[in-house]
Amino acid sequence: MPSARSFSRHPLPSYFLLLLPLLYSLCLADHLPRTFHTLSDTHLKQITQLSPPQWTSVTSGHLEHLLIPRPSGSENNTLVQQYISSAFSSLGWHEDQTPFTDDTPIGPIKFNNLIYTFDPLAPRKLVLAAHFDSKYFPTYPENQFVGATDSAAPCAFLLDLAEALTPLLKERQRRVTSGQALLLDGLDEEEEAETTLQIIFFDGEEAVKDWTDTDSIYGARHLAETWETTFLPPSHPLSKRRYSPTPTILNTIDVLILLDLLGDSNPRIHSYYRDTDWLFTQMSDVDKRLRQEGLIDVEKGEEGWFVDFKMRKGMIGDDHAPFLERGVSILHVISNPFPKVWHNLADDASALSLPAMRRWNRILRVFTAEYLSLIPTTNTPSQRNDHGPYSRSADELVRYSSI
Known part of the structure; x- marks a missing residue:
């Protein structure tokens, strides 16, 4: 679970500070804020009613398989990996795994990140992530810790999101491939489909002993380091747009949205980075619209979860850190202050709020659908017919399968 301390950076020489505005603008050249295609009230309701339906209890659905002690390297951790893998396999998503062994304060431990991509050939990705391991405790009864908010519930949200949006992603893919991509109200599905959805389940977020730079976020550090040195092939669209430096897998990420410590009542969500304040505002706006339309249950006293980013808090150490540094x-998206049950046995099913989990499911469905410009209908009359269908070869799939 994340450290409450703030990360510090090495001081930069004064001449370098003068170059920061230029460097920042160059880095953002391929990461300008997207135009959100706000769903109509009808489509908003359709998105919230997609299968799977709302949970009937805090232990129903995916949580039944996640609410077990699952520290990295344990048998239960492997069982959770197998369950997540089977869920995405049934949806037809592309899977990448990153098994590796790292030294820890109690000796070598095996870790494995799970990465799922709807369209591995797409040049850009919206990435949502959470960690699936639970904190290691050496003795009973603490070793029965299941980490419901930390982070079984966020993992369940991601599984629900994939299930709900896969039919929409597949239908759009069919239209684009068959040359029938929609053109409607400034939305060009062929262009929008260049950004796909990727979901990452990090292993080894928790410190084995005490949170330090080396005893924490094992999986995230490994993946960020690997992707930083995995260069895109010359045929990749981003390679064609850039001359130097050669882009890496990290350059394909529009934004990484990390979920943690969620699922209990009345979380307080802050914006930590100026370049994603606009995304924070979009997510807050989705929550507001859902409440206004009566599409979520709001518990007494917790109408607004999202705190004005003018009251910005310091950075919290978590799986995003090695990606941010790159x-x-x-x-x-993390509750701050942390839930009262943080890192104790009370962080079990009883810590979860059914209305809050349903609310998160619907916020994430709508937010992601609007980011990716997914429309929950195939009955739109205006379609693209100015070009023939295209297909992606098996050879292309092999070349891009690890991107």
Whole structure:
């Protein structure tokens, strides 16, 4: 679970500070804020009613398989990996795994990140992530810690999101591939489909002993380091747009949205980074619209979860840190202050709020659909017919399968 301390940076020489505005603008050249295609009230309701339906209890659905002690390297951790893998396999998503062994204060431990991409050939990705491991405790009864908010519930939200939006993603992919991409109200589905959805489940977020730079976020550090040195092939669209430096997998990420410590009542969500304040505002706006339309249950006294980013808090150490340090845009969706049950046995099913979990499911569905410009209908009359269908070869799939 994340550290409450703020990360510090090495001081930069004064001449370098003068170059920061230029460097920042160059880094953002391929990461300018997107135009959100706000769903109509009808489509908003349709998105919230997609399968799977609302949970009937805090232990129903995916949480039944996630609410077990699952520290990294344990048998239960492997069982959770297998469950997540089977869920995405049934949806037809592309899977990448990153098994590796790292030294820890109690000796070598095996870790494995799970990465799922709807369209591995797409040049850009919206990435949502959470960690699936639970904190290690050496003795009973603490070793029965299940980490419901930390982070079983966020993982369940991501599984729900993939299930709900996969039919829409597949239908759009069918239209684009068949040359029938929609053109409607400034929305060009062929262009929008260049950004796909990727979901990452990090292993080893928790410190094995005490949170330090080396005893924490094992999986995230490994993945960020790997992707930083995995260069895109010359045929990749981003390679064609850039001459130097050669882009890496990290350059394909529009933004990484990290979920943590969610699922209990009345979380307080802050914006930590100026370059994603606009995304924070969009997510807050989705929550507001859902409440106005009566599409979510609001518990007494917690109408607004999202805090005005003018009251910005300091950075919280978490899985996003190694990506942030490498220039990836980050939206950190974490309850701050932390839930009262943080890192104790009370962080079990009883810590979860059914209305809050349903609310998060619907916020994430609508937010992601609007970011990706997914429309929950195929009955729009205006379609693209000015070009023939295109297809992606098996050879292309092999070349891009790890991107």
